[in-house]
Amino acid sequence: MKKILTLSIIFASTSMTLTSCNWAKEKTKTAISKTGEVVGKTGSEFGNGVYNGIKKSFENDIEISEDLKKAGFQIGEVTINSTDSTSDNVLTVYAIFNQKFDKNIRIKVYNEEGKEYGRTSENIKGEKGDAEYIDFNFGTRVKIGAKGNIKIEQIE
Structure with a gap:
């Protein structure tokens, strides 16, 4: 009888230990998961903040000619x-064509003081309702600044 009682006590304490270990393991896993969510969200928000800050610092005033x-x-x-x-x-430039388009375009860049420091031109074609990204390559000496003015005009 003592053996059965002793085995019952050992079995009960082992079961309680295993149950409490599983409980602790689940609580730890939940806590880690929640911490990961918070860190991930904070990191994502931080990353978006950095991206938006960089994007804003590269804003130039852009003027498109009336023609x-x-x-x-x-x-x-x-x-x-x-x-x-x-x-x-x-x-x-993400160009949007509201009409059939086939024109020579010139782009000029100006610094904050209004002095021109770069220009380039391209013949641009597009069908009404189309849109596309167009790269305007400036010379290797041109570094488009964070602040200034960009003018887009038609070449006659």
Whole structure:
């Protein structure tokens, strides 16, 4: 009888230990999961904040000539990119064509003081209702600044 009682006590304490270990393991797993969610969310928000801060710092005033607007040329997002050999010398424009379009376009970049420091031109074609990204490559000496003015005009 003592053996059965002793075995019962050992079995009961082992069961309680295993149950409490599983409980502790589940609680730890839940706590780690919640911590991971918070860290992930915070990291994501931080990353978005950094991206938005960088994106804002590259904003330039962009002017489109009236003749281009009348011809149905509109722009969406404009970004500054780099080539393999030079940084910040490519202006990528999301062009929207509200009418059939086939024109020579010139883009000029100006610094904060209004002094021109780069220009390039391309022949742009698009069908009514189309839209596409267009890269305007400036020379290797041109580094499109964070602040300034960009003018887009039609070449006659």
